[in-house]
Amino acid sequence: MTGKGPRALSKLIVFNKPYGVLSQFTDRGTDTVRATLSDFIAVPGVYPAGRLDRDSEGLLLLTDDGALQARIADPRFKLAKTYLVQVEGDVADDSLAALRRGVMLNDGMTRPCEVERIAPPALWPRDPPVRFRKSVPDGWIKLTIREGRNRQVRRMTAAVGHPTLRLVRWQVGAWTIEDVAPGQWREVAVSR
CATH class of the missing domain: 3.30.70.1560 (Alpha-L RNA-binding motif)
Incomplete structure (x- = not known):
């Protein structure tokens, strides 16, 4: 027995971010109310891996795994x-x-x-x-x-x-928004 249990799975969410939505869960920017991730995703403990501008649409990945988040977002990994x-x-x-x-x-x-x-x-x-x-x-x-x-x-x-x-x-990388409508998301399993 090695003492190691089964490998835990990281949460990874594939979200199709609509135009005009901020790539964060709260809006601290202006007095006007702007749509944020919390208007679409109610999964605790996940954070965006990278960003997508408010005036851009499409794939935004969110995860609960800091190492995976860095691997996705950090330009050193050239994903x-x-x-x-x-x-x-x-x-x-x-x-x-x-x-x-x-x-x-x-x-x-x-x-x-x-x-x-x-x-x-x-x-x-x-x-x-x-x-x-x-x-x-x-x-x-x-x-x-x-x-x-x-x-x-x-x-x-x-x-x-x-x-x-x-x-x-x-x-x-290998993740795409094919078959994910704007404002919708799906969770995919990823080994830690």
Whole structure:
């Protein structure tokens, strides 16, 4: 007998964060009431592993395991994060090539990323909807990064001349929001 019991399971929640929701359980920011994680998730002891801006949508992982939280959120582990991004303008090959090489931002050069043009994905409607401009075309890209600077994807697309209109984080590592509706979550088992 080794004295070791069975390995405990960590809680890991896959949450599809709607647009306009803060990636925290309380709002200490302003006098206006803003939606937070507590409006959707009533599971004690879990905390976000990383962040997703209020004006971004999609996958937010929450866990009760500090080591797992660090492994997911810390850029040192280079966990792939995939985004579906609606951008202003028709994305040219030279813009894609620049993103693949890495672009210079005000806080330094980004790591190279994976990026491709995609057809408009079958996503839920955003509330409020993205402003439509008849005179300005838009397009979609699928972009995968392995770092996590503040508002990085938005800054990268702007740096190559294509401001982001809608940003949906679709996947982090092996976890995805496929089949998880906005505002919904599911728990997955992970060994500690």
